[in-house]
Amino acid sequence: MQEQPENDLETYQDEALATLALATDEKGIEAWYRKHLAPSGTMNQWRKRIGAQPAEQRKAFGARVNTAATALATAFETQKRAVAALELERSIARQSVDVTLPGRSLTSGGYHPVTTIIREVERVFHEMGFLTFESPHAELDEFNFELLNMPADHPARDMQDTFYLSDRTVLRTHTSAGQVRAMRIYAPHPVRVILPGLCYRHENITLRSEIQFHQIEGLLVGKSVRLSDLKGVLLSFARKMFGREQRIRMRGSYFPFTEPSVEVDIRCTLCGGAGCRVCKHSGWLELLGAGLVHPVVLANGGYDPREVRGIAFGMGIERMVMLLHGIDDIRHFFQNDLRFLRQFRS
Ligand SMILES: [Zn+2]
Incomplete structure (x- = not known):
């Protein structure tokens, strides 16, 4: 991540939430998680910068980072559930019955x-x-x-x-x-x-x-x-x-x-x-x-x-x-x- 001024935190948060809304399948939402919330993701890099702040700003900056992290994590959970529901719908749609197809006959056994x-x-x-x-x-x-x-x-x-x-x-x-x-x-x-x-x-x-x-x-x-x-x-x-x-x-x-x-x-x-x-x-x-x-x-x-x-x-x-x-x-x-x-x- 490029070195950003600390006041860009909220801009980053807005952009991250915007891209999350675009992740509408399992693959997309996993990629978003890796980029932002995973241990190697951007959110952790913001956390690491808390210690580098001048002492008098450290507490306030830390609070802003926590707020952003909570916002992203909450939004992620919501989007993940929405995607799961969407995937289920898609899978049902794939299995839907085509009533115009000929039926499969049931085979039944008989006693010897x-x-x-x-x-x-x-x-x-x-x-x-x-x-x-x-x-x-x-x-x-x-x-x-x-x-x-x-x-x-x-x-x-x-x-x-x-x-x-x-x-x-x-x-x-x-x-x-x-x-x-x-x-x-x-x-x-x-x-x-x-x-x-x-x-x-x-x-x-x-x-x-x-x-x-x-x-x-x-x-x-x-x-x-x-x-x-x-x-x-x-x-x-x-x-x-x-x-x-x-x-x-x-x-x-x-x-x-x-x-x-x-x-x-x-x-x-x-x-x-x-x-x-x-x-x-x-x-x-x-x-x-x-x-x-x-x-x-x-x-x-x-x-x-x-x-x-x-x-x-x-x-x-x-x-x-x-x-x-x-x-x-x-x-x-x-x-x-x-x-x-x-x-x-x-
Ligand atoms: Zn006879």
């Missing part, structure tokens, strides 16, 4: 068909008083096989190709693995649960088999449970799921953890029983496997098999979706192909 069916099946069983029970995917061999009446050398183990995580741990090959876990929590009281979830088998991936698939298991244990209860529960389920006129049929089968064991069929949902390609012209579709819980399994679950009996059933969810929608390839369910999935968006 497997999720939809699991929820539907759960809803039906919840209405019948069943609770949902979750059990581990990585399961002890003990719960997946041994306690379900399949000791190490049991030939039934060969029916299920298994992913072993260690000598004692497997990826569960069926939701039945949760049966004994549920029983041990409820015993000696009655139990009525469904166990939904992913299961894993070490198989070749083909049209009909995947290495992962969903099952829902059902388990009911109590004093007066009989085979007719199994039929009643499953008929009720089939009618709620597939229509009021639905019929079921039981055929003898074999599972190590039920005795007797049955396969349960429903009337073909596509042809109504007349016979079509999907039901291989039999009029029936295989729905699930079931039976009375084997006494050994009841005992492993902590029950006295002379006192109580149980029914159990397990169904494959992908298989059910395939039947309901006439899908011929199980691999679609895990490929996440939107062309496939969009067909199920409701």
